[in-house]
Amino acid sequence: MKLTSQDLTPAFYAAALDGRYTVDKGFVRQNENRQIYVTLFWRTVMISVSGDGALPPSWLSSRISACNFTAYVSSNLLMIMVLLPFWTSLLVRTTAWIAILQSQGVINDLLVLVGVTTDDARFSLIYNMTGTIIAMTHILLPFMILPLYSVMKTIPPSYMRAARSLGATPTMAFLKIYMPQTIPGVGAGGLLVFILAIGYYITPALVGGQDGSLISNMIAYHMQKSLNWSLAAALGGILLAGVLLLYWAYDRVIGIDNMKLG
């Protein structure tokens, strides 16, 4: 009581970190079963990392568009396939994933048709963690591919040929020659995807259900439903601090001037 009557109190930050702030004992951890916010923060971080987990495939795909399909037309077509999702409304893509992943959706129908599962044992792919991860990977993948592509475009293919002619195996040439040169793109894309993923709100709110919701959803919930604005502000403050730290790192490493769009 004494604490909440003061103008400034760390109590809500403590609550946001699953603890309690008491006058005499300071920060005390909350009971095990009431620790939700730290779990939520961790889940958000994990999802952001798994968004980055899309890294190897996108790296492959940008590589293919960068070097293999040098023929002008097909490379352009592939670029459109990356850019069209990038330009399509977020809600359109989320709706599309609902249509595909829901229990009466395209994937489940297909699986029943093929005989992988029966009609009454359809997979629940949406309104849980799986749905969030799939939809967010799809939405954030272009943000990874585009920076990678712009870096890989500048690597001359003759380097790889030179390495091969000097006796390197394909794997060796790839690891020692090609990969080190793509590091700036990987850093730029990965950091950007991580920053975007950590504050994601719309997609998890629509396809996440209970266990797929992220920290942003909790902030919005406390703002709009439970009206615990101080707690929302504390959660938001922690998230903001994290994002600003990453932003600072991004600015340091890549420089915001070098950010490219489309």
Add this chain to the structure above:
Amino acid sequence: MSKLPPYTSTGEYIWHYVYRSICGLIFLFLILPIIVVLPLSFNVEPYFSFTKGMLNFDPEAFSLRWYEDILRNGMASPDAPFSWAWLSDTWNNSQWMRAIRNSFFIGICATLLSTALGTLAAIGLSRSEMPYRRLIMSILISPMIVPLVITAAGMFYFYSQVHLSQTYLGVIMAHAVLGTPFVIITVTATLVGFDKSLVRASQSLGAGALITFRKVQMPLIIPGVISGGLFAFITSFDEVVAVLFLASPEQRTIPRQMWSGIREQISPTILAVATLLVILSIILLTVLELLRRRSERLRGITSS
């Protein structure tokens, strides 16, 4: 497709095709959701899934009813015969029509505002005598980076105090803030290729600062300005979090309407709207590509 060199080993052959198929799957993953939406929006049944009839290409199974629903939903007398009265009823009362009107109105106003502000900021920031350039730049870009929920919540607190929340002006300003970073980035990128001596030349020939800007600088950076404006427009057009926090039902935009459509009454009308939005994004993509080519051509001329 490039031919494999003759020294390729069997393992490499296999890897080559495995690699190709993995990449093919990734591109499929990217484009499939967008393609799936298109046929589903012509479904006769009020479901989100393919019916038997659709898979057999039965013409009975396809219809335009969800597209009509975009026009009809919320009208005073939706079954009245087609006439001017029906059209004005649609224009004034249909929920989706209102959302579409709001989206375009807010989007265009926000785009104009953020394009003007962003271009000015970019020109100022590109001058070498600008102090604290880096700091100011990162502050101006930050709306793009900071999680939308936080920005929107902050705006909600602030705008409520100055009586701007739940007004058109409030939503427009919020969207302008969110769109400005895109304009700054694209215009800054164009200004890198801008030859500063042209400004000095024009000034030495007696043009004032305004005329120099209008006649010399503006025509050269206009592709960047327009593509930045398009980015700002699509940002506003696609934005839902700020609208959720700031707007009243009066200012519902298309994404906001889709949001409540997905959460409350799921019907293929959303898929019909989604199809229309995909077409819109194809148009925008084409415009942007044409602009990019034009700007490359222009740059080719100035550098030679």
